[in-house]
Amino acid sequence: MIENWFVYIIRCYDNSLYTGSTNNVIRRWNQHKRGEGAKYLKANMPKEMVYVEHCDSRSFACKREYEIKQFSKKKKEALIRFNNA
Numbered sequence: 490m491i492e493n494w495f496v497y498i499i500r501c502y503d504n505s506l507y508t509g510s511t512n513n514v515i516r517r518w519n520q521h522k523r524g525e526g527a528k529y530l531k532a533n534m535p536k537e538m539v540y541v542e543h544c545d546s547r548s549f550a551c552k553r554e555y556e557i558k559q560f561s562k563k564k565k566e567a568l569i570r571f572n573n574a
Contacts, residue, residue, distance in 0.1 A: 494550035
């Protein structure tokens with residue numbers, strides 16, 4: 490059974506990048522904007538969601554989130570550029 494899970498990257502106002510996963514991107518974005526959830530985004534105000542990737546399961550989304558979190562910032566920026574091209 491295919492599920493709807495997503496990995497996303499948020500650009501903060503200080504130009505840092507935050508990576509997370511969720512089964513509802515809009516709800517999660519609104520939570521982040523309200524300062525709910527991730528401690529990192531409470532300290533680094535979220536500016537925009539710059540990357541969203543669909544995953545077929547929660548398990549795959551978590552694995553992909555971990556993989557992206559290991560990327561250098563340069564590699565994350567390349568992923569974002571490629572996705573938005």
